[in-house]
Amino acid sequence: MIFIADILFPVSSHPLRNGFLECAGDGTVIRFGSASDLSPRERESATVVEGFLVPGFTNAHCHIELSHMKGLFREATGMDGFIQQINALRLTVDREDRLSAMRKEFEGLADQGVRAMGDISNCSESFEMKAEAMLSGKMYTRTFLEVFGTEPEEADSVMQSVRQLQAEARRMGLDAAPTPHSCYTMSPLLNRLSAAAGLESGYISYHSQESQEEEDMLRYGTGPLAEDYRSRGTTQLPVTGTGALVYFIENLRKAVPFPVEGNVLLVHNTATDQESIDAAKAAFRHPYWAVCPLSNIFIHRMLPPLELMRRNGLDICIGTDSLSSNHLLSMVAEMLCIQENFPEIPFEEMLRWATLNGARAIGCDGFCGTLEPGKRPGVVHIGNVDVSNVRLTEKSFSKRLI
Ligand SMILES: [Zn+2]
The missing domain is CATH 3.20.20.140 (Metal-dependent hydrolases)
Known part of the structure; x- marks a missing residue:
């Protein structure tokens, strides 16, 4: 499965704006990168979340x-x-x-x-x-x-x-x-x-x-x-x-x-x-x-x-x-x-x-701890964030996706 977010935080490397993450069915990370590198078919099948995508x-x-x-x-x-x-x-x-x-x-x-x-x-x-x-x-x-x-x-x-x-x-x-x-x-x-x-x-x-x-x-x-x-x-x-x-x-x-x-x-x-x-x-x-x-x-x-x-x-x-x-x-x-x-x-x-x-x-x-390929770190969406300043807000919440 593929997720796309406003900002993806692998933690092991720099954050990616408009980043994607691909995981296997059991939650093992396969790869991540810039969503612009995805094929149109992959992009269509992806789950898009507003805000941040981070490891568990x-x-x-x-x-x-x-x-x-x-x-x-x-x-x-x-x-x-x-x-x-x-x-x-x-x-x-x-x-x-x-x-x-x-x-x-x-x-x-x-x-x-x-x-x-x-x-x-x-x-x-x-x-x-x-x-x-x-x-x-x-x-x-x-x-x-x-x-x-x-x-x-x-x-x-x-x-x-x-x-x-x-x-x-x-x-x-x-x-x-x-x-x-x-x-x-x-x-x-x-x-x-x-x-x-x-x-x-x-x-x-x-x-x-x-x-x-x-x-x-x-x-x-x-x-x-x-x-x-x-x-x-x-x-x-x-x-x-x-x-x-x-x-x-x-x-x-x-x-x-x-x-x-x-x-x-x-x-x-x-x-x-x-x-x-x-x-x-x-x-x-x-x-x-x-x-x-x-x-x-x-x-x-x-x-x-x-x-x-x-x-x-x-x-x-x-x-x-x-x-x-x-x-x-x-x-x-x-x-x-x-x-x-x-x-x-x-x-x-x-x-x-x-x-x-x-x-x-x-x-x-x-x-x-990180979204590195091969790990099974859990995938978490943090929503209601200030994307342009990369900050949490009083309304921010987190939800586990995997
Ligand atoms: Zn204590």
């Missing part, structure tokens, strides 16, 4: 199993308030309703063009759905089995249970491995054990520098997160005098050889700075930097320092995060948020973050 998205950060929490959370509570709400609300919905909310959101992501996803799981509820979607070619998922726990003596038992969860996921055909949640929910011991276990698979995902509260906790031992530890009587984290990402790196150094070979997907980076970026570049051979702008606004009324991140040439990815910190799961809405707040960033660059960079971060760029 990679949602680099989601917690699909939290989908039942849509609309339950108060906004702008900061990290401390957010954690209190998660703990209070997580199990207030029964299993059947949790599963149906999760399936609905997952289908919604696939329909809007998400072809691959880095998804956080704390339990097995999403495994069956994700395994089905992998088999059918609808959506590839890399599952990060996230752990937390503040008491060092619990670390071994937490690791044992996550290893069981990993065995269950793998039996179902999922790519899944343990991953640490963050610096502020874990003992240093569990933090490094789970990171090392994840890196055995070649991939970890880590909530990093999401808020200033996290930075203050590690650097000075102050702020709401530090207070929360004290009020709960949990084992205190060390006060390092450094930022939270440097703490993570130095802690990890005790568990794995450096520089770290695997892909390290750092998620949020809202409070990152030059010192942290330099440390990550020295420590990790393949760091990726996911941003979840709508989630950051929801919880913190903040955005990541994208100018700084671009200046450093970082591999940026885009995630929707979960419905506990977002009103909707939409890659186009995340990109529109970036466009509105950072109008100097070209659409083409942002699209690379939303497709190829995410696919590289979770290791599926062999078949996703």
Whole structure:
């Protein structure tokens, strides 16, 4: 089948105005080019779409199993308030309703063009759905089995249970491995054990520098997160005098050889700075930097320092995060948020973050992320766009065609 669009974005090469894309019945890309090179017969048989044609998205950060929490959370509570709400609300919905909310959101992501996803799981509820979607070619998922726990003596038992969860996921055909949640929910011991276990698979995902509260906790031992530890009587984290990402790196150094070979997907980076970026570049051979702008606004009324991140040439990815910190799961809405707040960033660059960079971060760029021949990347139409200025509009939507 052949599609023609106002602008075709292969991502692997320059965009083409009045471009065409030809795919086989199973969605494998055969070729693309300028529509003027098509024969009259080919042009007649083509499906013409107004707007942009792009490869399937990679949602680099989601917690699909939290989908039942849509609309339950108060906004702008900061990290401390957010954690209190998660703990209070997580199990207030029964299993059947949790599963149906999760399936609905997952289908919604696939329909809007998400072809691959880095998804956080704390339990097995999403495994069956994700395994089905992998088999059918609808959506590839890399599952990060996230752990937390503040008491060092619990670390071994937490690791044992996550290893069981990993065995269950793998039996179902999922790519899944343990991953640490963050610096502020874990003992240093569990933090490094789970990171090392994840890196055995070649991939970890880590909530990093999401808020200033996290930075203050590690650097000075102050702020709401530090207070929360004290009020709960949990084992205190060390006060390092450094930022939270440097703490993570130095802690990890005790568990794995450096520089770290695997892909390290750092998620949020809202409070990152030059010192942290330099440390990550020295420590990790393949760091990726996911941003979840709508989630950051929801919880913190903040955005990541994208100018700084671009200046450093970082591999940026885009995630929707979960419905506990977002009103909707939409890659186009995340990109529109970036466009509105950072109008100097070209659409083409942002699209690379939303497709190829995410696919590289979770290791599926062999078949996703660009419209290169031989890949089966999913084909997505973005409509209601500003074609002449190559920008999204408030009415832009995305729809999966293949
Ligand atoms: Zn998250």
